[in-house]
Amino acid sequence: MSYVFYNRVAVPKSWKFWTIPIFAVGAQLGFQAPAFAQTVQSHNNQQVLPPVQSIATQLANDGIYFNSRYLGEFAANPTGGQRQGSDFAGELNIGATADLGRIAGIQGGSLNVLFTARNGRNLAGDTINSSVPVQEIYGDGQTYQLTLFTYNQSLFNNKLKFSLGRTELANSFLQSPLYFNFQSNALCGRPYAMGKDTATSFYPLAVWGANAQINPLPRYYLKFGIYQSNPTLNPQTSHGFDWNISKSNGFVVPIELGYAWHPNGGTAENRYDIGVIFDRTHYTNPIYDAQGQSYLLNSTSPAPEYGRVAVYAQAQQMIYQDTSAPERNAYAFAAALFGASGDKQTARYGGEVGFVDNGPFASRPQDNFNVGLGLIHYGSSYINSLYDARLATGGVQHPHQNLIMAEINYNIQINKWASIVPNIQYVIHPDGLAGSTYPSANLPNAFVFGIQFSVDIGKALGFDLQ
Numbered sequence: 381m382s383y384v385f386y387n388r389v390a391v392p393k394s395w396k397f398w399t400i401p402i403f404a405v406g407a408q409l410g411f412q413a414p415a416f417a418q419t420v421q422s423h424n425n426q427q428v429l430p431p432v433q434s435i436a437t438q439l440a441n442d443g444i445y446f447n448s449r450y451l452g453e454f455a456a457n458p459t460g461g462q463r464q465g466s467d468f469a470g471e472l473n474i475g476a477t478a479d480l481g482r483i484a485g486i487q488g489g490s491l492n493v494l495f496t497a498r499n500g501r502n503l504a505g506d507t508i509n510s511s512v513p514v515q516e517i518y519g520d521g522q523t524y525q526l527t528l529f530t531y532n533q534s535l536f537n538n539k540l541k542f543s544l545g546r547t548e549l550a551n552s553f554l555q556s557p558l559y560f561n562f563q564s565n566a567l568c569g570r571p572y573a574m575g576k577d578t579a580t581s582f583y584p585l586a587v588w589g590a591n592a593q594i595n596p597l598p599r600y601y602l603k604f605g606i607y608q609s610n611p612t613l614n615p616q617t618s619h620g621f622d623w624n625i626s627k628s629n630g631f632v633v634p635i636e637l638g639y640a641w642h643p644n645g646g647t648a649e650n651r652y653d654i655g656v657i658f659d660r661t662h663y664t665n666p667i668y669d670a671q672g673q674s675y676l677l678n679s680t681s682p683a684p685e686y687g688r689v690a691v692y693a694q695a696q697q698m699i700y701q702d703t704s705a706p707e708r709n710a711y712a713f714a715a716a717l718f719g720a721s722g723d724k725q726t727a728r729y730g731g732e733v734g735f736v737d738n739g740p741f742a743s744r745p746q747d748n749f750n751v752g753l754g755l756i757h758y759g760s761s762y763i764n765s766l767y768d769a770r771l772a773t774g775g776v777q778h779p780h781q782n783l784i785m786a787e788i789n790y791n792i793q794i795n796k797w798a799s800i801v802p803n804i805q806y807v808i809h810p811d812g813l814a815g816s817t818y819p820s821a822n823l824p825n826a827f828v829f830g831i832q833f834s835v836d837i838g839k840a841l842g843f844d845l846q
Contacts, residue, residue, distance in 0.1 A: 433842025443482030448474045448837035453500075453515040453563055453830065460826030461508030461810055462819065469500030471517040473584075475528065488534035495620075496584040497524035502814075508826045509819060510810035512756070512785060515830070516568035520585040526620030527584040544590035546623070548581040549607040550574065552591050553634040553655060554692050557648055558713050558736050563803050563832045566732065566754025566785035570715065573730025573756050577690045577719040579609040579632055579661040586620055587613070591634075603636040609661040630661030630686075643698050645706025647738050650697050657690045666726045667765045676769035688721035700737075708739030723761045730756040746793035756783045758811070766818060775820035780809035789832075797839035801832040 439446065449472075456466035475494030480486035502518040504510045513519060530545035543552075554570045562568045574580050581587045591605030612627045638653030664682035669675040675682045694715040702708040716731035734752030739745040758781050766779045789803030805828035812819040 436841065436843040443479035445477045445479070446474075446838055446843045447476070448472070448841075448843075450835045450837060451517055451832070452834075453517055453832045455503040455514045455563070455805075455828055455830040457503060457508055457807075457826045457828045460807065460824045461510070462812075462815065462823055463507050465503065465507035467501040467503040467506055467515065469498070469502065469515045469518040471584075472497045473527070486533075488538075490532045492528055492530045492532060493526075494528035495524060496527045498522050498584065503828070504807075505814040508807060508810050508828075509812050509815040509823060510783065510807055510826070511813040512572050512754075512783065512811075513565040514563065514785075514805050514807070514828050516563055516565040518565075520582060521615030523616050524619055525584060525586075525615040527586050529586070539595045540592065542590065542592040545588075546586040546620070547589045547607075548583050548586055549589060549605065549632060549634060550580055550582045552605060553603065553636050553657070554694065554715065554717065556651070556694065556696055556713060556715070558696055558711055558734070559732070561736050561748060561750040561791065562734070562752050562787050562789065563801065563830050564752070564754065564785050564787045564805050566756075566783075567734060567752040567787055571692070571717045571730045571732050572754065573717045573719070573727040574657075574690065574692075576727045576730070576756065577717070577721075577725040578657050578659040578688065579611075579630070579663065580657070581607055581609070581632075585613060585615060588623070588625060599639055599641045601636075601638050601640065603634075603638070605634050607632045607634075609659075629663070630659075632661065633658040643701070645701060646698050646709060647707060648696065648698070648711055648736075652695045654693045655691070657692070659688045659690070660686075662686050663688075665724060667723050667761050674765045674768055676765050677772055685724055688719070688724045690717055690719050690721075690725070692717040702739070705739065705742070705745060708742070708745055710735065710737045719759070723759060726758055726762045728757050728759045730754075744793075748791045749789075750791070751788050752786070754785045756811075757781060758783070770818060770820060773820065775818075777822045779812070780822060782809055783811045784808035789830075797836040799834050801834075803830040803832065804828070805830060 452470045454468045457464055473494055473496040478491040480489035498517060499522050502513050503515060504513045528547055530543050530547050532543045534541045550570055554574055559568050566572050575582060587608040587610055589605060589607035591603060593601055593603040595601050608628050609630050609632055610628050613622055634655060634657045636653055636655035638651055640649050640651035642649045663685055665685050667674060668683050669678065669680040670683045696711055696713040698709050699712050700710040712735055714733045716729060718729045719725035719727055732752060732754040737749040740747060740749045763779050763781050785807050787803055787805045789801050791799055791801045793799045807826040810823040810826055812823055
């Protein structure tokens with residue numbers, strides 16, 4: 381067996397990239413055991429590698445902040461779906477923020493850069509045969525790529541903020557940090573119908589984009605942006621460095637109006653917002669050919685289309701707070717997106733609702749308990765076209781119009797930089813759209829057991845100083 385050296389540790393070359401940072405952190409803990417034992421102050425104040433932290437402190441004083449995280453997600457479906465099985469997906473990201481105020485005297489300015497590396501398999505595609513992943517970190521390139529490279533500026537005492545560069549739309553619109561408490565992609569990030577009804581760009585695939593936010597009055601904000609659509613991007617070959625604009629097929633313009641404030645001691649803000657997404661891209665009709673007939677049934681080419689619109693609304697509100705320990709609180713959230721362009725879009729609407737309980741037990745104030753439900757409601761014409769194609773190949777049963785996905789999980793915060801999240805998911809009416817062929821009958825509901833674990837490598841190494 382051949383080896384490479386990683387942080388002075390011999391590592392077999394055959395190991396997957398996602399095992400290396402975990403092994404290295406563990407090995408360093410072993411090398412530094414006496415010093416590490418001395419630096420452990422409490423459950424929430426553990427520091428690893430004090431010499432590294434001193435380097436981080438110096439860099440922070442100079443205006444450079446590093447961050448890194450590893451996230452792994454295991455999922456298995458013992459029942460339901462097209463067949464049973466298990467899969468694992470992993471993601472490592474490494475990034476930095478440069479404070480241009482300290483570095484170059486540009487007050488309120490910063491540069492952000494982030495690289496991600498993904499690997500692993502997708503249980504929803506491999507065994508369940510449903511288009512929405514039960515591991516949210518799968519997709520948009522199981523490889524390494526540049527995910528973020530932006531210039532950010534805040535002006536007029538934060539009343540105007542803007543960002544531009546290589547980025548993605550979904551990180552700034554129709555999103556909430558509460559959604560990231562879930563492993564299911566029906567809940568994590570934003571309502572999944574957003575990607576079915578628009579040419580929205582999603583993490584970690586970066587495109588050219590810009591957005592601005594205006595805060596004209598306390599608590600009120602208006603946010604808008606413009607983002608490239610480039611369906612030819614291939615992170616397997618370009619790794620995020622295909623910056624060509626000649627291959628674009630249009631652009632997407634989101635606009636969001638919101639009312640938000642941060643309650644005293646809250647772990648998230650209270651927020652209510654509405655938005656619209658103007659998709660000005662060229663694409664193909666999901667149902668019809670140029671003659672207005674089902675292209676699936678007639679084995680023809682889908683009709684070319686241009687332009688579509690989606691509208692959305694979101695709400696999140698703190699509904700409970702322990703007066704003696706304000707960090708122990710609970711939030712409810714809901715979001716909905718509606719396709720406004722008829723048969724040009726596969727989903728008529730989609731959404732999610734949920735509940736996040738931070739510090740469910742006084743003895744575990746950093747844990748959280750989370751429950752969520754996500755929905756996609758497909759359009760009748762789209763479902764009928766799938767039904768016609770199914771009948772033509774000898775299949776039976778009218779496809780279900782609703783894809784419903786539920787998750788319940790408990791986040792165990794092991795220490796300041798590591799957590800593990802066992803979860804149970806239930807997929808009602810898997811849509812059969814993730815396989816190479818459409819199933820001849822409806823698939824049984826799938827029970828999914830998952831485990832998500834996270835290592836904040838930046839915090840473990842003392843780089844959480846921003």
